[in-house]
Amino acid sequence: MNAALHQPRRVVGGEMSDAVFAAVSRIAHREAGLVLAQSKMAMVKSRLTRRLRVLKLPSFEDYIEFVENPGNAGEMPFLVSALTTNVSHFFREKHHFDRLKSEVLPPLLKKAAAGGRVRIWSAGCSNGQETYSMAMTLLEMDPNILSRDVRILGTDIDNDVLQTAREGFYANTMLSGLEDNHLRDWFSAESLEGEEGYRASQKLRDLVTYRKLNLHGDWPMNGCFDIIFCRNVVIYFDEDTQTRLYQRFQNILSDDGWLFLGHSERIGEAANSLFTSSGVTAYRVAKGA
Incomplete structure (x- = not known):
């Protein structure tokens, strides 16, 4: 685990570090071609906090470690889904x-x-x-x-x-x-x-x-x-x-x-x-x- 990601330790509801946001961005681009602007950090933090609660993980750093573990590949779709917006209506445009x-x-x-x-x-x-x-x-x-x-x-x-x-x-x-x-x-x-x-x-x-x-x-x-x-x-x-x-x-x-x-x-x-x-x-x- 990259030490830059793991320090300082964060708790659910705390601030998301630039290092964690950069890691999330890299994963999102690698897995689904998504691009996350720095201005989206608050949105990313809010949505991933829900995943931390579901998984009972104490920090964003722990979440990055969890997602990158090959044994937890099933989490990747939840991550990608959390980062995209599903807004639509009938006969849109x-x-x-x-x-x-x-x-x-x-x-x-x-x-x-x-x-x-x-x-x-x-x-x-x-x-x-x-x-x-x-x-x-x-x-x-x-x-x-x-x-x-x-x-x-x-x-x-x-x-x-x-x-x-x-x-x-x-x-x-x-x-x-x-x-x-x-x-x-x-x-x-x-x-x-x-x-x-x-x-x-x-x-x-x-x-x-x-x-x-x-x-x-x-x-x-x-x-x-x-x-x-x-x-x-x-x-x-x-x-x-x-x-x-x-x-x-x-x-x-x-x-x-x-x-x-x-x-x-x-x-x-x-x-x-x-x-x-x-x-x-x-x-x-x-x-x-």
């Missing part, structure tokens, strides 16, 4: 869904009706609001979509949010973005463990498959995607990691595939040759890329 309906999906649905294969990927799907928004859009455009070879894949690095997505139950506080007709047509009012909310219909859930995936690691998917949503995810990565990710997206997209990013994200100069801008944070695979 509505202009993207308007673009889906007006331009992106019509030719794909025509292909599907003729027996073709259509695949959509939500990379960083969080609690599932994005994937179910996609599913509602598809079902409203083609009520027979479940009989076509059309599927949505939702992936995330956080097991907890994936469990919420699979269950499809959303407390009333998580329904932002849904209108009355959405609730009427695609959800049923339920109570789960004493909390009132709504559950996504079986049709919505049948369109979506959820898998755990670290974008920084291996991708086991076979075949190409026609659409990738990766919104408010790359903001956690440095420029080199973003460029590698865009290259991988380009490799797994169809020749006329679409990539949608978050409102504050842009494809950097190093990856400009891979995609062509086609609207606000909407990109198409560049011809000949």
Whole structure:
């Protein structure tokens, strides 16, 4: 154990040293490509304090030692999850869904009706609001979509949010973005463990498959995607990691595939040759890329 990390000894609720923060940053970048600015120290301290309490560890230094121990590899997903923010709502950045309906999906649905294969990927799907928004859009455009070879894949690095997505139950506080007709047509009012909310219909859930995936690691998917949503995810990565990710997206997209990013994200100069801008944070695979 590095002596610089282990001195002075800290207790839960104490200050986080620069050395510990630097160690957390190195681990986060190594394991998931995350970049933690120094300004995030208070957030990191607050979130990791919860892990210390769960593990009954007295200090941040002990936590670093615990995480770096090969025998405690199971803690790494909890660390990465603690450092990322899972905030979403239905039909977030509505202009993207308007673009889906007006331009992106019509030719794909025509292909599907003729027996073709259509695949959509939500990379960083969080609690599932994005994937179910996609599913509602598809079902409203083609009520027979479940009989076509059309599927949505939702992936995330956080097991907890994936469990919420699979269950499809959303407390009333998580329904932002849904209108009355959405609730009427695609959800049923339920109570789960004493909390009132709504559950996504079986049709919505049948369109979506959820898998755990670290974008920084291996991708086991076979075949190409026609659409990738990766919104408010790359903001956690440095420029080199973003460029590698865009290259991988380009490799797994169809020749006329679409990539949608978050409102504050842009494809950097190093990856400009891979995609062509086609609207606000909407990109198409560049011809000949």
